[in-house]
Amino acid sequence: MTHTVERTRVxxxxxxxxxxxxxxxxAEADEPRALVRGDGMIGLLNPAFLEQLGFxxxxxxxGLHFAAFWSHELRADVSRALRDAGGGAERELALxxxxxxxxxxxxxxxxxPLGTGLVEARLSVT
Numbered sequence: 001m002t003h004t005v006e007r008t009r010v011x012x013x014x015x016x017x018x019x020x021x022x023x024x025x026x027a028e029a030d031e032p033r034a035l036v037r038g039d040g041m042i043g044l045l046n047p048a049f050l051e052q053l054g055f056x057x058x059x060x061x062x063g064l065h066f067a068a069f070w071s072h073e074l075r076a077d078v079s080r081a082l083r084d085a086g087g088g089a090e091r092e093l094a095l096x097x098x099x100x101x102x103x104x105x106x107x108x109x110x111x112x113p114l115g116t117g118l119v120e121a122r123l124s125v126t
Contacts, residue, residue: 032123038086040065071099085111085119
């Protein structure tokens, strides 16, 4: 399944300011990585992360909430884990990508705090 995303400008106030070293490391990583604020606002999804979710590597999903990729039943758990990671605690989630990809695929997401409320998300499909 491939998603189509209309390319629009990021709304003022929705911008996530990313420290350059973290942005560069995530953007250039071969494995799926994302940078997300502790409140769930996406700052960066690298091409590998986008591909795992079924999006085109060029799609810009900044400003969306990270929990939107999972079913409504799981969004509270994802949001809680992001808040915890934004506060300094590493969290790990086992989730299904079926909501966004249309195909049941289990994944593991590790949420690692980077300081100042920024969280690195690493995705691995199991």
